[in-house]
Every structure is written in structure tokens, then in C-alpha cells.
Amino acid sequence: xxxxLDPDVLAFYERGGEETRLSQEPGGPxxxxxxxxxTRDVLRRVLPAPPARVFDVGGAAGAHAVxxxxxxxxxxxxxxxxxxVRQARAKGIAARQGDARRLPRRDASFDAVxxxxxxxxxxxxxxxVLALAEARRVARPGGLVAAATISRWAPLHDGLVRGFLFxxxxxxxxxxxxxxxxxxxxxxxxxxxxxHDPADIAGEFAEAGLGAPVTYGLEGAAWLPxxxxxxxxxxxxxxxxxxxxxxVETEPSLLGASAHLLSVATV
Ligand SMILES: C[S@@+](CC[C@H](N)C(=O)[O-])C[C@H]1O[C@@H](n2cnc3c(N)ncnc32)[C@H](O)[C@@H]1O
Numbered sequence: 001x002x003x004x005l006d007p008d009v010l011a012f013y014e015r016g017g018e019e020t021r022l023s024q025e026p027g028g029p030x031x032x033x034x035x036x037x038x039t040r041d042v043l044r045r046v047l048p049a050p051p052a053r054v055f056d057v058g059g060a061a062g063a064h065a066v067x068x069x070x071x072x073x074x075x076x077x078x079x080x081x082x083x084x085v086r087q088a089r090a091k092g093i094a095a096r097q098g099d100a101r102r103l104p105r106r107d108a109s110f111d112a113v114x115x116x117x118x119x120x121x122x123x124x125x126x127x128x129v130l131a132l133a134e135a136r137r138v139a140r141p142g143g144l145v146a147a148a149t150i151s152r153w154a155p156l157h158d159g160l161v162r163g164f165l166f167x168x169x170x171x172x173x174x175x176x177x178x179x180x181x182x183x184x185x186x187x188x189x190x191x192x193x194x195x196h197d198p199a200d201i202a203g204e205f206a207e208a209g210l211g212a213p214v215t216y217g218l219e220g221a222a223w224l225p226x227x228x229x230x231x232x233x234x235x236x237x238x239x240x241x242x243x244x245x246x247x248v249e250t251e252p253s254l255l256g257a258s259a260h261l262l263s264v265a266t267v
Contacts, residue, residue: 004080004099008185008192009121013081018060030229031219034241035260037232038218039116039148040067041242042249046144046214046264047073048111055110055138057100057131058117062088069093076110078103100131108140116148116262123182123194125204132208139267145210146264149196152181154259155189161224164189198255201263213265216249217258224257 003010022036043064047054050072056065059077061084068075069092077088077095088095098104100118113135122128135145155177159165165174177183177195185192198215205213222228222241231237248254255261 005121006185006192010081012185012191013060014083016083018063018081018084019087022063030232031223031259033232034219034223034228036063037238037242038216038245038249039064039260039262041246042216042218042262042264043068043114043146044071046146048144052111053109055103055105055113055135057103057113057115057135058121059088059093059095059114060084060117062091062093062095064114064116065093065095066091101127101134103134103138105138107137108143109138110143111140112144112146113139114146116146119147119204120150120193120195121191123192128194129204129207132204132210136208136210136267141267143267144264145213145267146262147205147213149198149201149261149263150193151256151258151261152178152195152197153256154195155183157224157257158189158259196261198252198261201261205263205265210265210267213263214250215255215261215263217251217255218245218249218260218262219258220245220248220254221257223259 021032052073054068054073054075056075056077059065059079062077065075065077075093077093078098079085080097080099085095085097100115115135118131119128122131139145155174159174165171181195183193201215202212231241
């Protein structure tokens with residue numbers, strides 16, 4: 001059987017960054033903090049009320065599983081990276097190794113299936129559709145599938161704001177990524193990945209047998225200047241950021257401004 005992950009992706013995650021990436025420590029990386037806060041904000045509004053069974057597929061070290069369990073959900077996590085499984089178990093999460101394309105669970109086992117990660121590491125469309133179809137299969141009728149993607153335009157915006165677009169060869173490589181959606185590993189920027197044109201997400205859901213998803217832009221334009229850190233440290237300003245982003249979260253003309261998108265469909 002083929003390994004689940006490309007060796008570059010496995011090596012990237014075995015470095016252990018997921019343990020702290022979404023940390024809410026004051027002064028931590030603002031983009032990731034905003035991604036976490038917005039993901040939680042949307043999920044808390046769309047998930048069935050606890051207690052309910054949630055499958056966190058590609059859940060890494062358990063950043064979301066931990067608050068979901070604290071909110072009263074019965075959470076199971078699956079991830080292909082052995083380190084992530086150990087880290088999630090150390091937090092008391094029921095975690096096992098596996099692949100989003102072959103979920104080791106019976107039909108209709110969960111009230112909600114989260115796929116916050118696998119789709120942007122599956123470069124082939126057929127694999128992404130297979131993963132979504134598996135999510136649909138293990139979710140109960142009337143349940144929910146929520147899948148994260150990264151915007152096609154995120155590498156361009158990130159490169160402009162953080163300046164790496166101006167390094168030798170990066171502009172051409174980024175333009176190629178915009179054309180195809182694919183980014184090679186070994187660039188020192190993230191890892192091998194697939195970036196979705198927001199307009200393509202609904203087609204992948206439909207092919208997997210899911211209804212039309214509602215797609216939420218998570219960070220909006222708030223990640224672009226990279227200046228949200230101090231605002232997220234301040235409780236009042238953090239609430240203002242979240243309130244502002246809720247207003248534009250499903251505005252179609254702004255979806256591609258977000259780095260991360262969350263698409264939610266009822267089964
Ligand atoms: C950037 S992390 C996101 C982790 C977490 N869910 C979050 O929202 O922050 C992407 C995760 O997807 C996992 N992943 C990649 N390919 C996968 C696959 N085929 N099946 C399941 N998980 C996969 C990776 O191991 C990694 O933990």
C-alpha cells in the first residue's frame with residue numbers, strides 16, 4: 001500500500017510544529033491565532049449541540065479536538081503522522097493513525113466530520129473527492145461535514161506581505177502555483193500543497209455526493225497586513241475583529257482574500 005503522505009509532507013510535520021502552531025499565547029503568531037479563533041467561532045455556530053460525536057480527520061496534535069472535548073463533544077481524531085497521534089493522545093484525545101481516503105469507521109458513525117487539513121495535502125482531485133466521500137459516508141444523514149481548504153491566492157498575498165516573493169525565482173514559482181494550485185515541497189515555505197480556487201470547492205463536494213456547501217472565509221483581509229497580534233491580545237479588540245469578520249465571512253467577492261476557507265455541508 002502506498003504511504004499516506006509524501007515524504008516531504010511527513011518530514012515537515014515530524015518537525016513538530018503543529019503542537020504549538022495554533023497556540024493562543026499572547027504574542028504568538030497572529031495569523032495562526034486568527035485561523036484558530038475563526039475556525040472555532042464558525043464551528044461553534046454550525047456544529048450540532050453537544051453531546052455529539054465528532055470525527056477530527058487530519059486533527060494533528062489535537063488543537064481543535066481539545067476545545068471540542070471541553071465543550072462536551074465526544075471526539076475521535078485520526079492523522080497519518082505518528083507524532084501527531086502521540087501528541088493528541090497525551091492530551092487525552094482518542095487518536096489513531098490513518099488516511100482521510102480510507103476512514104476506518106462504519107457508515108453513519110458520527111454527527112459531524114471535520115477535515116481541517118487533508119484536502120490541501122491531496123494534490124489529485126480524485127483523492128480529495130474520495131476523502132470528502134469518506135467523510136460523507138461516516139457522517140450520519142442530517143449530520144455535518146466541514147472541510148478546510150487554503151485559498152489559491154494565499155501564496156501570492158503571503159509572498160507580497162512577508163516579502164519572499166522578491167527572492168530569486170519565487171515570483172515565477174508563485175505564478176505557476178496560481179496557475180495550477182500546486183506547490184512543491186522543499187521550498188522552505190510550508191510543504192507540498194494544493195491551494196483551491198474557492199470557485200472549485202462546491203464541485204468537489206458535489207462529486208463526493210454532498211450538497212452545496214456554505215463556504216466561510218476565515219481570516220478575511222485581517223491577516224494581510226500581519227498587524228493583528230496586539231489586537232488579538234486585547235479581549236475587547238479580539239471580539240471586535242471576530243465581529244467584523246463574521247459580517248464578511250460568506251461574501252463571495254472576498255473569499256479569496258482569506259488564507260483559509262471552511263466549507264460546511266449537511267449530509
Ligand atoms: C496544517 S495541519 C492542520 C491540523 C489541524 N486540523 C488544524 O486545523 O490546524 C494538516 C493536517 O492534515 C493531515 N493530513 C494530511 N494528509 C492527510 C490524509 N491523507 N489523511 C488524514 N490527514 C492528513 C496532516 O498530517 C496534518 O496533521
